[in-house]
Amino acid sequence: MFASGKPKYQRIILKVSGEALAGAQGYGIDAEMMANIAQQVAEVAELGVQTAIVVGGGNIWRGVAASARGMDRATADYVGMLATVMNSLSLQDFLEKLGVHTRVQTSVEMRQVAEPYIRRRAIRHLEKGRVVIFAGGTGNPYFSTDTTAALRAAEIEAEVILMAKNGVDGVYSADPQKNPEAIKYDELEFMDVLNQGLGVMDSTATSLCMDNNIPLLVFALGESGNICRAVMGEPIGTMVRRMKS
Template identity: 65%
Template sequence: MGKYKRVLLKLSGESLAGDQGFGINPVVVEAIGKQIKRVHDAGIDVAIVVGGGNIWRGLAGSAKGMDRAQADYMGMLATVINALAIQDALEQQNVPARVQTAIEMRQVAEPYIRRKATRHMEKGRVVIFGAGTGNPYFSTDTTAALRAAEIEADVILMGKKGTEGIYDKDPNQNDDAKKFDNISYKEILLRSLSVMDSTATSLCMDNDIPLVVFKIDDFENIYRAAIGEDIGTTVGGK
């Protein structure tokens, strides 16, 4: 596979926390920013969807009796904090970046407008999508699938902490876990593999969006995945 023309990078909130496990580690964000700059400098359009789990997890809140929608809105706001951190890291590297949010907050970011997002990328800007889809009950994985379809990204690059790709069972708990080099979306759904939630998986499957799952612990993998190196697990096909 040659290098992609337009990628959507899905970053978990946890990846911004580094070893501290919560919050934002500026050293980690800077390192991620440098790798995104490499992708940008290679002439690849970059869009980013970032999670908020390093600050707040909506599901955890609702599990403790909080209203689910309220907890999810809090999670969406957490993703905006992360998006602003990534924007700052990119601008420190002289990479022009724009944050677009699904919940309007004009003082800190543009509202999400698909055509404007595409135009930014055509002009060489990195676009960071915050606040999920703007709706409770939808994960940032689903946001990544939705935005990738909307901006016609060639691939979703999904960085996972602590795992090299997709396995037939949890590699952290099973020594005999086998890694897939390639797998179809249908098989992910049939095997109930926890790659991303079923809504996101179905959206990717229905719109033929390939997915590359790779280990985010080595930040250089962001660049390797974007230029089409054979790393992690590639998901595609029905």
């Protein structure tokens, strides 16, 4: 464990995209990437930080893409919710192999494998030092897992959303992989993200964060220890905050 000192945040939401779980293989669950994420989360939990996680499902299924090919959008989104449950259960297994007590709560009820999402129970788990993984999105079609992260952060009164990205270390003025002259931002306001269409998260999630004054830290997931660095308040990635008054 490399971190020393007091963490900047005491209760966080970590948002991990499904694509990040696929690693270099581009599809499914990459065991090495999952082990890396679990190890980083274990380090954060060891610091006493109350940690909740929202995992996407894009490594298995993308509802929007399926809808574009003619599938009913609501049905496609429900399939995507099931993909997030698969990812969440897999992450739980990796965490518990490291000795981290973990609970999965789903907004789509499936009691055989996970608890139903209950806000007060989730908070109690966090207070007891358990990592809570929120699966199933919001439980409603047409909403992304980014929106889920913003909603759950507001509900459990998280101090920050840590948005761990795969292959990018912050927010840029353009896609840095396509435009080598793209400028990386150290700090942004939510209105900048909305007005410039920067694609940090969808507009619904961005507005929810802005309205509830929940800061968002966008950083690279790939480098080991980055989640812990973010929790300790080290200057990594891009911080997105509400417009200053």
